[in-house]
Structures are given as C-alpha cells and as structure tokens.
Amino acid sequence: MTTLTLTEDEIRELTKRKQRKVQATMLRALGIEPKARPDGSLVVFRAQIEQLLGGKPAGSGKRLEEPEPDWSAV
Incomplete structure (x- = not known):
C-alpha cells in the first residue's frame, strides 16, 4: 500500500x-x-512526484491515450 x-x-x-x-x-x-509541518518536517505529496516524474497522472487514474498519426494523409 502506498x-x-x-x-x-x-x-x-x-x-x-x-x-x-x-x-x-x-x-x-x-x-x-x-509543505512544512508545525514541527518543521517536510510534506511532499506522492501524487505530485508521480505526475512530475512521469508516473501515473494524478487524479482519475485513467491511462492517457497516445495520439495516433493521421494515416489518411499518407
């Protein structure tokens, strides 16, 4: 569990x-x-890291569709 x-x-x-x-x-x-807690320790949200470093996108958890080439132009 993350x-x-x-x-x-x-x-x-x-x-x-x-x-x-x-x-x-x-x-x-x-x-x-x-973010800083009252005791001075840092809070970094895992979703922010995953989004920034190309992991799963924050939010819906749905996979983003990759664009397809326009084959009719060939």
Missing part, C-alpha cells in the same frame, strides 16, 4: 540532503513545492 506522502527517508533519497531547509531548496529546484 502512502499519501513521501517518507522522510524518501525525501532524503530524492534530495541527497539531510537538513530540512536544504531539502526544501532542492525540492523547489526540482519543481516540487514542499
């Missing part, structure tokens, strides 16, 4: 950084906007 958010270990693996402030900077550089 979780709604990345774990602290997954954030550390993604950013290659240990300090939360530096992790947030790295995530923003990757186009990911982290």
